[in-house]
Amino acid sequence: MRDKKLSIVHVAEDLKTGGMEKVIKSLALGFAAAGHDVSVLCLMAGGDMADELRGAGIAVDILPASSPKNPLFINKIRKYFIARKASVVHAHGYPASVPARLAAIAARVPSIFYHVHTAGGPTGLRRRVKESILLKFTDGVICCSRAVADFAASSGAPSRKIQVVYNGVSRFGAAGLRGPARKEFGFDDDAFVFGTVCRLEPLKGVDVMIAAARLLAADPSAEKIRWLIVGDGSRADELKNMAARSGIADRVVFAGFRKDISGALAAMDAAALASREREGFSLFLAEAMSAGKPLIGTAVGGIPEVIVDGVNGLVVPSEAPSALAAAMLRVAGDEAFRRASSEASLRIYAGQFTEDRMISSVESLYRSRFAAGILYIHTYSGLVGGGEISFLNFLDIADRRRFRFASLLPRAGELSGRLEKSAATRVFYSLEAPTYSAAGFLRAPFYQLAIMRAILLSRPEILYCDTPRAGFFCGLASRLSGIPMIFHARTSESGGRLDRILHFFSRRIICSSSAAAARFKRFDGFESTAPKIRIIYNGVDIDKFTDANVESAARTRTALNIPSSAPLMGYCGQLVEGKGVDILLKAFSIVRNKIPSAVLAIAGSGAASSDLRARADNIGGVVFCGFLDDPRGFYAAVDVVVVPTMMKEGFSRSVIEGMSSGKAVVASAIGGNPEAITHGETGLLVPPGDENALAAALIRLLENDSERFILGKAARSRAIADFSILKHAEEIMKVYAEILDEQ
Structure with missing residues (x-):
């Protein structure tokens, strides 16, 4: 059941070359290579990408219809899903997703996904009503950026169904291509080339880039800057005329549509995109990043998630030619920034935007439904x-x-x-x-x-x-x-x-x-x-609760106004009856008589909080920290962790968090504590409710740095061996698997 072969049907309006279509191609080929049965259904027409997929052995079928909303057409799609024995329907883009999801529901396809590729579009009442119905039967809404996820949420998608999966691309290498590419496009070797690859449509803002180029043409320091524009579209002739009227036709090269942009990327020194709005995710910027290019983009849609401003490039406002020109001038003129941006692009690409990562993330979503x-x-x-x-x-x-x-x-x-x-x-x-x-x-x-x-x-x-x-x-x-x-x-x-x-x-x-x-x-x-x-013992993240949080310890003591040299004991847990904090306060009063500089820090909240604070006022040296969502700094700051519980707890988290943090722990010998702590080896155990024994153990450790250090090291080793969250999770999942095997 866990590794079963899936029958996956991708549904789109067509497979003309574009960012969404490239994603469909990558997913189809990736899942086919993994042994799954993959097909693509086009509801309007085929396209160049359809031919490429067929050539790679992927079934691509076209069901053209004058009206995709026609019930008879939806029934055709339903029959197609049944014939393919579809276990997953993955619909791309809203227009294709409506009939695809209706047909998938009617065909009782086990798993239905809707992939959103743009960060905008109509959100009227009619669409929201349709979506509210379809989303009840949609298992996941895949969004190519957080900006797209926000749009999907505003359209009514529940947050639990939204999953952000960044588009991924294969690595573009440019080794040995720069010289020939420059020659092909007519650029001198010493020219600095900004490039863009996009559809030449109003949305992409190529006119804004040409306006920025016109501004830079008047700047002597930008004399060597050139522009390479790759793509085609309804505004191609208009943009060429605009460049000519601006007197920069000799600086701007329109290369037309290209299936393979490797040469174009090789010719570029930096990549730029001036999109106006609704840019869910720029595949071109990810491709340029994989080639190690510095990036410039507008602050719209998902672009700021690809470009970390000042790290792997610059983010500028949309519709702002002067800001775009200034960014281009900085990138072209600052070699150190350019080199650092190039390295950051490669690093960010490898961590977030690879094709393998995208395929793996989508596969996890598919598998989660089974x-x-x-x-x-x-x-x-x-x-x-x-x-x-x-x-x-x-x-x-x-x-x-x-x-x-x-x-x-x-x-x-x-x-x-x-x-x-x-x-x-x-x-x-x-x-x-x-x-x-x-x-x-x-x-x-x-x-x-x-x-x-x-x-x-x-x-x-x-x-x-x-x-x-x-x-x-x-x-x-x-x-x-x-x-x-x-x-x-x-x-x-x-x-x-x-x-x-x-x-x-x-x-x-x-x-x-x-x-x-x-x-x-x-x-x-x-x-x-x-x-x-x-x-199965409880577990903690031993990489987070560690004995190496020295800086965190110093920050915590400073925040609590506790001197760095003060002997510090710490309790972290609920402030309720039975936890023994009242016994701890009595013991601490004894400790203070012996060690006047000692401090007790108490982290937590609960019904007994007010009473405990009143008692502490009569003792002095007690600091209440409140509830801590992240107690790592607290454990790092204390010298000894105290767990004075009177309750028969199964297995105290405070004990193992303290042990993982490399601290000596003093705990009541009750419940599961004796299973975690070996007395005298990984900590000290005392009779529950005995304030004198507790005080003696605390004084012993506070006055003996060597023993405290040895116990803490041994406690950390025990936690690594037996109390890691990874081991805890693996053992619970084994129990799940046992039961499933018995079913």
């Missing part, structure tokens, strides 16, 4: 604790070619925003998960219906839940739908009778530690090879 669906059902809408962060981090690593994700949450909140933004996950909403009360009993049927609705709309192969309250109803849905459920036990606190029910409903139980797995010991045996239980 990936196994995972529906995540959660009790909270905010980032309540480490569980939500762990799931978000897992999603960043998860293989989207194998798995696609949807979530059911009680309402919109910080968690749903993060899911939709960073993980591109579809989010459904329900009522609050019912509590054990009369009101909860009345709410239960509606919550159950919300889960069943999410299952119907997201079509998952696995239900995944990590909170007991939601887990009960998730389990019922599993039994009703026949879809297996995974329960992720993130705490070692017993759920009582509910644990037995969760065990009964679950196909697998992932436990964040052996302590968490002990909840289910009496039901399933206590071996890692037991049929249901899998112990």
Whole structure:
């Protein structure tokens, strides 16, 4: 299922030579080379690109019609998709996408994509109504730039369906071509040539470039500058006459249309494009970038995403010949800037705009529609604790070619925003998960219906839940739908009778530690090879939480007004009852009596925040940092990380974040902490609730730099070996694969 051969049909109005058509050609050839069945359907006419594709063995068919909106014509397209056994329909451009998507819906094509190539166009009510209907059945809206994505969103496309995939091109090499190319176009060796390749239409602003050339013709310092214009179109004769009237016909060469622009690129010293509007993405600028050319372009559409102003070229306002002329004069006259821009063009091209990258990105989108669906059902809408962060981090690593994700949450909140933004996950909403009360009993049927609705709309192969309250109803849905459920036990606190029910409903139980797995010991045996239980430790990004964040440490101490020499302890977590922060304050009071310069930094938020601040005022030396979205600088700044929890946590994120940051950690010997910390080797463990033992451990480490350093290094090594987010994600995906193989 994951690597199945796809039958892909690209649909366009025609295949005349242009940027969109080049993209279709690249995608068709790339997927055909990968072994997929690829065809191209033209709804109006063929073109030069059609002949090239046929010559390469790609099936190109034409279904000309006087009116593509005619139901009979749409039925012809439907029959074509059925005959091709299409698994993916990829429609390019709005005019072709409407009949193509209607026909694909009627033909029940499994996956439908709409590729938007321009950053403008009609957005009237009629179009928005049509799009609102078609988008319900469109699996993805592929946009060639962020500017195009903004336009698609303004036209009604939901953000969860929009994916930016930059157009990509093959590398253009110009080795050995410059001399012959210059001779062909009639340029002297010492001339500085600006070139453009585009259709000679009003949109492309070639008249603005000629106006800039006329301004430079009067400047003695621009005597050697010349212009090469490659392309054809309705304004060709008008533009040639404009150049002649401006007295610069001898400086501007109109080369006409060329299939192969290698020679033209070789003749250029820099590339320029003066587009007016709606330029979704300039393929020519990407091609010039691949040849290492400095770029000049206007600040419209997707051009500023290709040109980083002052890095690989210059961005100027549209319709501004004087600004364009000034930019050309700078590029032609500043050799150092030109050389740096050339190097940056090659670097940016290799990172963002290669043909292989484009094909790979589109393939990932295709595969995501055939990936196994995972529906995540959660009790909270905010980032309540480490569980939500762990799931978000897992999603960043998860293989989207194998798995696609949807979530059911009680309402919109910080968690749903993060899911939709960073993980591109579809989010459904329900009522609050019912509590054990009369009101909860009345709410239960509606919550159950919300889960069943999410299952119907997201079509998952696995239900995944990590909170007991939601887990009960998730389990019922599993039994009703026949879809297996995974329960992720993130705490070692017993759920009582509910644990037995969760065990009964679950196909697998992932436990964040052996302590968490002990909840289910009496039901399933206590071996890692037991049929249901899998112990998978939480993970952190060991490349981000590192012991090398020296500058970040200094910045954090400065921001918190903590002296660089002050012994600093740090707690990062929720400020709620049971986390032991009240015990930590008592212990810190003892530490201050021994080490008056010691400082305690507390990062986090919660219901106990006000009470804890009041207690801290009586002690002194306590700094409250609030909730930290990114705590890396905090961990880098502290000397010792403290986790004084009284709760039976499954596996504390604070512990492993501190260990990964190369810090000595002092933690309560409860829950999963003894599995992460080996006492005296990778940190220190103390009895939970014992402020005297906690204070003694902190004083021991603050007064012994050598031991603190050794423990921190050992902790970092342990984190790299056992607590990386990559290992965590791989093991969870193995559990997914086990269940899918059993289905």
